[in-house]
Amino acid sequence: MIKRLFPMPVHSLLLWLVWLLLNDFSAGHLVLGGIWAWGISLLAAPFSNDQTRIDRPILIPLYALVLLWDIILSNLDVARRVLSPNRSLRPGFVALPLDLTGDFPQTVLASTISLTPGTVSVDLSTDRKWLYIHVLHLEDEAQLIASIKQGYERRLREIFAC
Secondary structure (H helix, E strand, O other): OHHHHOOOHHHHHHHHHHHHHHOOOOHHHHHHHHHHHHHHHHHHHHHOOOOOOOOOHHHHHHHHHHHHHHHHHHHHHHHHHHHOOOOOOOOEEEEEEOOOOOHHHHHHHHHHHHHOOOEEEEEEOOOOOEEEEEEOOOOOHHHHHHHHHHHHHHHHHHHHOO
């Protein structure tokens, strides 16, 4: 009965909080935001599919900090390579074997790779076991694969327990 009345409680809460942040705080907006959040979740629930469960949400801030640090370092590295007089870039494609399962964790990994300057996720194999990545400068393919698997994929497997 509760699941039928509140099919997406986390989404409703987030929508309600965003509504309150975007509007002046008043009793009217408090009530109206709650009604909108509840109504939208009722309408959207039939279209949603079951998502991967987050097993250890406490690790998400650490993952975000690691990603932010890697983005800063990658920005500096790409700027140095592009602005250097000797632009000896060796672009290449890498096939990354995936241990992650589930659409959402794989999407987070692909997005993480694309957010990091110098790399972009290109394609996911049809069997969802390989992620193809384009790299601006590829020195050592094995080292790149190991760094992605240890830096991002391992942490995502801990967060999503997959």
